[in-house]
Amino acid sequence: MRVLGIDCGCERTGYGVIESDGLEHRLVDSGVIRTSPRTPFERRLLEIVRGLRQVIRQHLPEAAAVEGIFYSSNVKTALKLAHVRGVALLALAEASLEMSEYSPLEVKTSVVGYGRAQKNQVQMMVRSLLRAPAPIESEDACDALAVAICHATHSGVAHRHDVVEKAI
Amino acid sequence: MRVLGIDCGCERTGYGVIESDGLEHRLVDSGVIRTSPRTPFERRLLEIVRGLRQVIRQHLPEAAAVEGIFYSSNVKTALKLAHVRGVALLALAEASLEMSEYSPLEVKTSVVGYGRAQKNQVQMMVRSLLRAPAPIESEDACDALAVAICHATHSGVAHRHDVVEKAI
Numbered sequence: 600m601r602v603l604g605i606d607c608g609c610e611r612t613g614y615g616v617i618e619s620d621g622l623e624h625r626l627v628d629s630g631v632i633r634t635s636p637r638t639p640f641e642r643r644l645l646e647i648v649r650g651l652r653q654v655i656r657q658h659l660p661e662a663a664a665v666e667g668i669f670y671s672s673n674v675k676t677a678l679k680l681a682h683v684r685g686v687a688l689l690a691l692a693e694a695s696l697e698m699s700e701y702s703p704l705e706v707k708t709s710v711v712g713y714g715r716a717q718k719n720q721v722q723m724m725v726r727s728l729l730r731a732p733a734p735i736e737s738e739d740a741c742d743a744l745a746v747a748i749c750h751a752t753h754s755g756v757a758h759r760h761d762v763v764e765k766a767i
Numbered sequence: 768m769r770v771l772g773i774d775c776g777c778e779r780t781g782y783g784v785i786e787s788d789g790l791e792h793r794l795v796d797s798g799v800i801r802t803s804p805r806t807p808f809e810r811r812l813l814e815i816v817r818g819l820r821q822v823i824r825q826h827l828p829e830a831a832a833v834e835g836i837f838y839s840s841n842v843k844t845a846l847k848l849a850h851v852r853g854v855a856l857l858a859l860a861e862a863s864l865e866m867s868e869y870s871p872l873e874v875k876t877s878v879v880g881y882g883r884a885q886k887n888q889v890q891m892m893v894r895s896l897l898r899a900p901a902p903i904e905s906e907d908a909c910d911a912l913a914v915a916i917c918h919a920t921h922s923g924v925a926h927r928h929d930v931v932e933k934a935i
């Protein structure tokens with residue numbers, strides 16, 4: 600299964616594409632769509648959606664995953680992020696991609712095995728799980744890959760449950 | 768000047784198109800893009816953006832206005848609304864439309880002359896200012912027209928200032 604993970608952000612939207620059978624994962628591509636704070640907000644949204652469409656066209660993922668939105672710290676920032684998330688979900692809907700959401704806790708638990716893992720632990724595990732020869736380009740790309748791994752693992756578990764149930 | 772006003776909402780996104788010289792306004796079209804709560808959220812975003820693109824294609828507005836987001840009541844609702852607003856701003860950016868934002872206070876002050884006006888006062892004034900023969904179809908369409916009128920009035924004032932300054 601080819602999974603696209605997205606880490607939404609106004610200045611930097613990370614993306615990561617992996618191939619996975621639910622147990623073993625392989626890095627296909629990852630990167631960051633950057634927009635300038637000097638660009639009007641609506642133009643930035645256009646740049647982000649165009650970037651994501653390009654990634655989808657290039658890698659043809661079969662599933663997509665994003666982090667659910669949380670707003671513990673700053674409501675204004677969360678609202679801005681929600682605008683970006685809106686256009687990211689739109690890009691997935693345009694491509695008829697099934698979209699799954701995971702909380703930061705679920706992502707960390709899935710990748711590191713511990714929901715309160717630190718950023719650098721997540722980065723280390725992502726690199727290790729994907730057997731990436733070099734560190735992942737950026738934190739945002741790494742977060743996107745972590746969401747993709749989380750989804751692949753969950754789907755793999757669900758798939759294996761299906762197989763076991765059918766076998767019984 | 769032809770102005771598009773948008774009143775974003777997850778279930779109902781109102782739109783209103785007016786022709787205006789900044790003082791006198793004329794209703795061109797108004798309506799509501801409805802989406803079903805049974806449809807996945809990302810598909811609803813797609814339906815909303817498609818509806819707005821259709822309105823823009825049909826009426827070719829020269830400017831667009833939306834209400835700024837406010838989140839006094841319910842953060843969860845505000846975050847959902849921000850997703851919708853994200854795709855609405857995207858539709859404007861795709862059409863290279865200049866976008867202006869107004870607070871609910873500015874809209875009410877502009878339309879009714881009183882920032883704490885009630886919904887029905889706004890509706891009555893919108894109908895009256897546009898010389899609409901019948902009441903506006905829905906509250907959401909009416910709110911969208913109110914934002915459009917607010918923008919046309921503001922632009923008209925700015926334009927007249929320019930003319931006066933040049934004359935001096």
